[in-house]
Each structure stands twice: as C-alpha cells, then as structure tokens.
Amino acid sequence: MTPDTTVSPPTVDQDWGRLNRRLLLVNLSILGAPLAMFLASLAVTGGKTNLQVIITLASLFVTFLVISGIGLMRLFTTRYRLTEDRFELRKGLLFRSERSVPIGRIRGVDLTANPVHRVFGLTTLRIDSGEQSDAVARKLALDGITKAEALELRRRILALRDAGRSPAVADNDGVLCQLDWSWLRYGPLTVWGVGGVFIAAGSVYRTLNEMQVNPLELGIVKDLQHRFGSVPLWYGILVSVLVIVALGMVGSTATFIENWAGYELRREEGGALRVRRGLLATRSVTIAERNLRGLELVEPIPLRWARGAKLNAVASGLGGEDENRRRRALTSPVPRAEAVRVAAEALPVDEPGVNERGGLIERDGLTGHPRAALRRRINRALIWSVLIAAVPVGLGLWLSTGLVIGGVITGVVLVPILVAFAFNAYRTLGHGLRGRYLVTSAGTFAHRTVALEREAIIGWKISRTPFQRRAGLLTVGATTAAGEGAYHVYDLTEGQGIALAETTVPGLLAPFIERAPDRG
16 A cells, blocks of 8 residues: 555545555464474473474464464455545455444554564554444454555544544644653562463473473473472572562563553644554554543552552543553553653643642542541451461461461561551542542552543442441442443442532432432
C-alpha cells in the first residue's frame, strides 16, 4: 500500500489490500524453534539423546509446521480495504470470514510487532470495533504489513472517524512523557520477578522430564551437590532464598527494559493519547479523548517505599478485563511526583478548587472514613496473625515442641507488623468529589487512587458483608463501562454511602431508596 496524501474511498476490487509477502519468511522461520530445542538438548545432555527426545521434538516440529501452514494460509487469503464509511476484512479458505465495521464505531487502532516481525520490518495493526463484549471477536487484525503501511492506514482510519469533530485539546498536542533511564531503579521492585523464577524453573523441569532427562542427574547439578551438600540446612536455605531473590530482581529489571524501552506518551491531533513502548516487541496503544473516563494512581509495595507509582487510564474501548490490564498503562513505574504531573497533563481539569492540594489524583483533602473501618482492619490483622502462627504451632504439637516456640514467636512478630499495615490502610481510605470527578482511595499492599468521571457512572452497587453489617458499614461500588467496570468506596456508614451516591449522580439511586413514612 502506498501512503496517500488524501483519503479517497476504494470502490473496485483492485483496491483490496493484501498482507506483505515478507510474512512468508516469518512463517518459515518458525520451523527453526524445534531445531534450536534439539541442539539445546544435545548441549544439556552432553551430546546424548534417546528415542523419547526424538519423539518429543518431532511432535513439536509437526505442531510448528501446522502453525506455519496456518500463517501461510492467512497470507494468501487475507484481503482488506478502507472506504469512506467502513473498514472491510476478508480471510479464510475453507471457512471464509468477512467483517465490515462502520468507521464511526472504531474505538481504537493499535500497532504491535513481535521480535520476528521486527526482523523482517513488519507489524500488526489491530482495530477495536467495540461490536461485542468478547475481546477476541471484536478485534480485527492485519498480522503482517509494513510499519509504513500500518501508520498510513491508522492515520486514514482515525482521520475518517474524527472528521467533522472539533478537538477540545488540539493546542496541547505533543509529548507528555518520555522514558528516563533513571527510572530503571524501579525495575527490580516487584514480586513478579521472583514468581517468574519459579515458573521458569518449573517449565524447564517439566520439559526435561518429558524428554526423560532427570535434572538431578545432570553434571552441573551433581557438581553443586558435591560442593554444597555438606553445608548446614539453614545456610543452604538462606543462600537459596538470596539466589532466588537476586534472579528475580534481574528478571524484573530485564522485563522493565523489554516493556518500557522507547516509551513515549503523546497527545495526538484530536486529543487522543498514544502510548508507544517495547524493546523486542513494540506496542502502540491509542486512547481516544472521548473514551478516557478517568485515571488510576497505583502505589504497590515496595514501589511505594521507593516513592514510586504507576499511572493507568480508566477508559472504555480497551477490551476485556485481561486486555484492559495490558493496555491501560500510561506510564512505567516512575517517581510519584512525575506520575502526578503526567496525570495533570493527560486529564487537565480547569474547574475551581480541583487542582488545590496537588491535583485531581492526590489523596490530600479527601473525606476520611469512620473509626469503625479502622477497627475492622485491626481485627483482620489480629486474625491473620493468629492463623499464620497456628500453622507451626499445630505442627509442633504433632512433631516437635521447637515448632511451637517458633509459632509463638512468629505470632508475636506478626502482630505489630500487620497492625501497622492496618493503620496505613485506614489512613489510605478516602473519597470526595472534585469537579466532575469522583475520587476514591483505598488499599493495603497497593494503594490505589482513582478519579472517575461522574458522567461515566451508570449504576451503583451497594454491598455489605456480615462483619460490615455488625459494624454499621457498607461498600458503595460505582459501576461504569470503562476500566475495570466498577470502582469501590469501602467502609462507609449508611448515611455516608447514600449521600455520596446521591450527590455524585443525582437521581440515579433515588428509585431504590426506601424512605421512612411521614409520621407527622
């Protein structure tokens, strides 16, 4: 496809576009994976092999051959075109699929490119049609066109969709945030890296086991057993924990680099926000101005201890729950002050009083919650302390009195720690109205502050657990078509909850309120 300077609707069959022929090389390169695994198995086993290894790798080769064939079929059968009022896509040979999406219903156009696509200069253009709740069904993907073609097609689609609309923030076009490599210090501050170590170890063990290769019989494992087999148990456990944590931090840092290299947050013409990021696999996500319904500031432990935070978009049109979580990020882990600054520029609010005390997304100035909410959190902390300590105590009564002492010590240590977390969680609780936004804050291990546009609230969900009922508290959930679908204000009194809902969106809750009869 040759980039055009003007948008003209194709009207004949010769205007149908096709995927790039370099996709043929991409699909053939997939067959190199089984060969690489075979060479890796020879390296691990010292050049030895067996029938089970050959059968396993042969089955993998057949699987990859089928995948490659499906990709080639997509190359030869996919056709697409853009007209003045719709985008059309045809694909399939035995099972023919034809999709036609009105331009006005397109919510977003994203670009992604995995490492293999990047080697051959290709990318994938995905169109979110918003037709169905199922994220896979509503996605149209051109998997294998050049980057220049994808950018031009994306520009034409958005120009047609936004034709006749006057952008509200066109004067603010430009870069809002770019990667600062000093933020790499936040990369290791995540527990997912440690989890990744266990997942990788389990995957390697399972693969070797499928090949009938006993990992404990490998030379490197035997050498480690010979060197460290006589050390005390406590020392071995300590070293193992330190090694796992170190590997997890390395993995988390590598993940940060892969996810956020080349990061840029830009406001484009028409007010849309575009996030571009990725080292090996590049990603480009566009959030239209009319779909942006709020922001979420997330401060998990230990990122919070390093005075860092992440900023997410609360937006419609980002797909289902899992897809929304992958695409909603507006920033990498950054200094908290930087996240607040980006929030102010990404969602500018000019209403009086909103930017006081640090801006829309800050917790300062929010209304606190009743003391009963603090008692609930302290009670939970004490219960968890007892439950955790009960495990070694129970084992000690059965096996050894030493475990009983260890359990008691564990409980004594945990009580002040978890109670401190309870106080911190209570101080985090807050809610308020700032201009046309409902702002709510909560969280124990991850503090979350959400600013949700009041016009985006389509309903209220009021819930009470038995423990809340005893304490005279309830939780008010604002349901919306954006973001996670519901945002909650926890542990309010009945009066607070009803008043908040009625003040935020007047009249929405009124039909469901049972009023006391007039006894006058």
